[in-house]
Amino acid sequence: MFTTENEEVANHGRLKGIIICRSKCALIFLILALSGLIFLLRNILTLEVSLASVIVSFCQKRPLPSYQTHTFCSHLGLKPTQDEALEDRYLLKAIAWPKLPARPAPVPLNQTSDPVHSLFTILPSKVQKEWHVGDQLEALVQMHDFQGSPKCYGGDFLVARLHSPELQAGVAGTVVDHLNGSYSALFPLLWGGSAQVQITMVHSSEAVAVLQRLREERPNRVFFKSLFRSGKLSETTTCIPCLPPDSAQQSLCNYTNLHTGEPWYCLKPKLLSCDTRINHAMGGYEKPLYTNKEALLFQSRINLKIVIHASGPDRINVLPQKIGTQSLLQFMEGVYTPAGYYYQGTWRPLYGTSVRKFNDSSSITQCLTGKVIHMYGDSTMRQWFEYLSAFIPDFNLHRSKRVGPLMAVDFKHNILMNYRCHGPPIRILPVSTSELRYVANELDGLAGGPDTVVVFSIWAHFTSFPIEVYIRRMRHIRQALVRLLDRGPGTLVIIRSANFVAMDQTTSKHSSDWFSLQIDKVLRTMFKGLGAVFVDAWEMTLAHHSPHNIHPPPPIIKNMVDLILSHVCPDKKKS
Ligand SMILES: *[C@@H]1O[C@H](CO)[C@@H](O)[C@H](O)[C@H]1NC(C)=O
Ligand SMILES: *[C@@H]1O[C@H](CO)[C@@H](O)[C@H](O)[C@H]1NC(C)=O
Numbered sequence: 214m215f216t217t218e219n220e221e222v223a224n225h226g227r228l229k230g231i232i233i234c235r236s237k238c239a240l241i242f243l244i245l246a247l248s249g250l251i252f253l254l255r256n257i258l259t260l261e262v263s264l265a266s267v268i269v270s271f272c273q274k275r276p277l278p279s280y281q282t283h284t285f286c287s288h289l290g291l292k293p294t295q296d297e298a299l300e301d302r303y304l305l306k307a308i309a310w311p312k313l314p315a316r317p318a319p320v321p322l323n324q325t326s327d328p329v330h331s332l333f334t335i336l337p338s339k340v341q342k343e344w345h346v347g348d349q350l351e352a353l354v355q356m357h358d359f360q361g362s363p364k365c366y367g368g369d370f371l372v373a374r375l376h377s378p379e380l381q382a383g384v385a386g387t388v389v390d391h392l393n394g395s396y397s398a399l400f401p402l403l404w405g406g407s408a409q410v411q412i413t414m415v416h417s418s419e420a421v422a423v424l425q426r427l428r429e430e431r432p433n434r435v436f437f438k439s440l441f442r443s444g445k446l447s448e449t450t451t452c453i454p455c456l457p458p459d460s461a462q463q464s465l466c467n468y469t470n471l472h473t474g475e476p477w478y479c480l481k482p483k484l485l486s487c488d489t490r491i492n493h494a495m496g497g498y499e500k501p502l503y504t505n506k507e508a509l510l511f512q513s514r515i516n517l518k519i520v521i522h523a524s525g526p527d528r529i530n531v532l533p534q535k536i537g538t539q540s541l542l543q544f545m546e547g548v549y550t551p552a553g554y555y556y557q558g559t560w561r562p563l564y565g566t567s568v569r570k571f572n573d574s575s576s577i578t579q580c581l582t583g584k585v586i587h588m589y590g591d592s593t594m595r596q597w598f599e600y601l602s603a604f605i606p607d608f609n610l611h612r613s614k615r616v617g618p619l620m621a622v623d624f625k626h627n628i629l630m631n632y633r634c635h636g637p638p639i640r641i642l643p644v645s646t647s648e649l650r651y652v653a654n655e656l657d658g659l660a661g662g663p664d665t666v667v668v669f670s671i672w673a674h675f676t677s678f679p680i681e682v683y684i685r686r687m688r689h690i691r692q693a694l695v696r697l698l699d700r701g702p703g704t705l706v707i708i709r710s711a712n713f714v715a716m717d718q719t720t721s722k723h724s725s726d727w728f729s730l731q732i733d734k735v736l737r738t739m740f741k742g743l744g745a746v747f748v749d750a751w752e753m754t755l756a757h758h759s760p761h762n763i764h765p766p767p768p769i770i771k772n773m774v775d776l777i778l779s780h781v782c783p784d785k786k787k788s
C-alpha cells in the first residue's frame with residue numbers, strides 16, 4: 214500500500230513541471246517559447262494548435278486516489294473478518310476524495326479556490342430551447358482562484374440546489390467533479406414554473422485536504438472526560454476511543470465493551486481504581502489544529518459556504534410535463550433522481566409511501582395507537598421525540614431533558630415512546646455510566662414485532678473521528694438489527710441521515726459538512742437492502758430554504774415526522 218503511495222508521489226514529482234499550473238510557470242513559458250520558436254519557423258496555424266494542446270494537458274483529469282488510511286484508530290477493536298475487511302475496502306473506495314497535486318510548498322491562498330471568481334452557466338436545453346417537467350437541467354461550474362485563474366484540479370466540495378421561493382419548492386442537485394476544475398450540477402425538473410439554480414462552495418479542495426489530514430492525524434481533537442469517585446475521593450481524567458501508538462507507557466482504564474467490542478479508554482486516575490468511573494461528558498477540543506496559513510482556508514465570508522454566481526441567467530422557466538409520458542419516475546429513468554423535493558413547503562418523496570399530513574393530535578395518536586417507539590441517537594433524534602411529546606405526554610424520569618433517557622406514555626392509546634442517547638463518543642453533559650449504553654446492545658434487548666418501531670440517528674458526534682470508527686459502530690448496529698428483524702419480523706426500522714450544519718472556522722475542524730457527507734455515504738451504503746425506511750435529512754436540509762443548522766428548524770422536523778408517521782401507519786386505501 215505504501216509503495217503505491219510512494220510511487221504516486223514520485224510520479225507527481227517527475228511530472229509536476231508539466232501538470233501543476235502555476236508553480237512552474239517559468240518552465241511552462243520556456244516550453245511555450247521554445248515550441249513557439251520552432252513552430253513559428255513552420256507556420257502560425259500549427260502554433261495555435263500546439264498551444265491549445267499544452268493548455269489541455271495542464272487541466273487533464275487526475276484519477277481518484279486509492280484511499281489510504283494512516284490513522285492509529287483503525288487497528289483498535291476486534292480484528293475484522295474477511296467479509297468485513299472487504300466491505301471496509303469497498304466503503305473507503307466509495308468515499309475516496311480527489312487529492313491535491315503534490316507540490317514542493319503549501320499553496321498560497323491566492324491560488325486556492327475562490328467562490329467569488331468562480332462562475333456557473335446553465336447549459337441550453339437539448340430540445341427546442343425549452344424545459345419541461347421531467348427533463349434534466351445541467352449547470353457547468355468552472356472554479357477559479359483568487360487571482361482569477363481557472364483551477365485545474367478537482368476536489369472542491371460544492372453543493373447544488375434548485376428552488377423556487379414563490380412555490381416554496383426546492384430539490385437537491387447532484388454535483389459531478391470532472392477532476393479538472395470544472396463541475397456539473399444536475400437537477401431533475403420536478404415542478405412547473407420558475408426554477409433557480411443555487412451553487413455553493415462549502416470548502417475549497419485545499420480546505421478539504423486540511424480536514425482530511427486532521428481526521429487521520431488528529432483523531433482525538435475532540436476529547437472526553439470521566440469523573441471517578443469513591444467515598445470522599447474524586448478525580449477526573451481524559452477519555453478517548455483512539456489510543457495513540459505511544460500510549461503503552463501510560464496507565465489506562467480499558468472500557469472496551471465486551472459485547473460489541475467497541476473500544477473506549479480513559480487515563481487511569483492516580484488514586485482510584487478503574488471501577489470507580491461514574492460518568493461520561495464532553496472534555497474539550499485539542500488546540501491548535503491549523504497553521505495560520507491553513508486557517509485562511511476557513512473564512513466565513515470568503516471561502517466557507519459561499520454562493521457561486523452565474524455568468525448568465527441563474528433561473529429557467531419549466532413548462533408542464535410533455536403529454537404521453539406515463540409517470541414522472543418512468544420518464545426520468547436513467548436520470549439522476551433525488552429522494553424527494555419540497556413543493557409548497559411539503560416534502561414529497563419520489564419513492565415509497567406518499568406523505569400524509571398529521572396536523573392534529575388525534576391523527577398522530579391514532580397513527581401511533583398500540584405502538585412502542587424506540588429512538589436512539591444524538592440530539593437530532595431527540596428533536597423528533599420532543600416534537601411528538603407535544604402529543605404524547607412526556608413522563609418525568611427525573612433526568613436531564615438534554616441527556617435523557619426520555620419516555621412518553623399515552624395509556625389510553627397504549628403508546629410508549631422512549632429516547633436514549635448513543636454510546637460514546639458523545640459530546641454531552643455528564644451522563645451516568647449506568648445510562649451510557651451502546652445502541653447495538655439496546656437493540657439486543659428488544660423483542661421486536663409489528664408493533665415495534667426502531668428509529669435512530671447517529672452521526673454528529675462521529676464527525677471528528679476517522680471513518681473507521683463510524684463504520685465499526687454502524688456494523689455493530691446493523692448486526693443487531695438483523696438479529697432483531699429475525700427475532701421480531703415486522704419491526705419497522707427508520708434511519709435518519711446526517712444533515713447540513715452552520716459552520717465557521719472553529720466548528721469546521723470537528724463538525725464540517727464534509728465529514729458528515731462522508732459519514733452519510735457510509736450510512737447509506739451499509740444499510741442498503743435491510744428494508745429500513747431512510748429519512749434523507751441530508752437532502753431535506755439542502756433542498757430547504759432555511760439556513761443550515763445542526764438542529765433543523767420546525768418546518769423541516771414536521772416534514773420528517775409526517776414522513777415517518779406515513780410509514781408507521783400507511784394509508785390502507787392506497788397500498
Ligand atoms: C500570492 O500570494 C503570495 C504569498 O502570499 C504572494 O507572494 C504573491 O505576491 C501573491 N500574488 C498575487 C498576484 O497577489
Ligand atoms: C473538464 O472535463 C470536462 C468533462 O470531461 C470537459 O467537458 C471540460 O471541457 C474539461 N475542462 C477543461 C478546462 O479541460
Ligand SMILES: *[C@@H]1O[C@H](CO)[C@@H](O)[C@H](O)[C@H]1NC(C)=O
Pocket residue numbers: 467468469
Ligand atoms: C482492551 O480490552 C479489550 C477487551 O478485553 C482487548 O481486546 C484490548 O486488547 C484491550 N486494549 C488494550 C490496549 O489493552
Ligand SMILES: *[C@@H]1O[C@H](CO)[C@@H](O)[C@H](O)[C@H]1NC(C)=O
Pocket residue numbers: 570571572
Ligand atoms: C394540514 O394542514 C395543511 C396546511 O395547514 C392543509 O393544507 C392540509 O389540508 C391539512 N391536512 C389535514 C389532513 O388536515
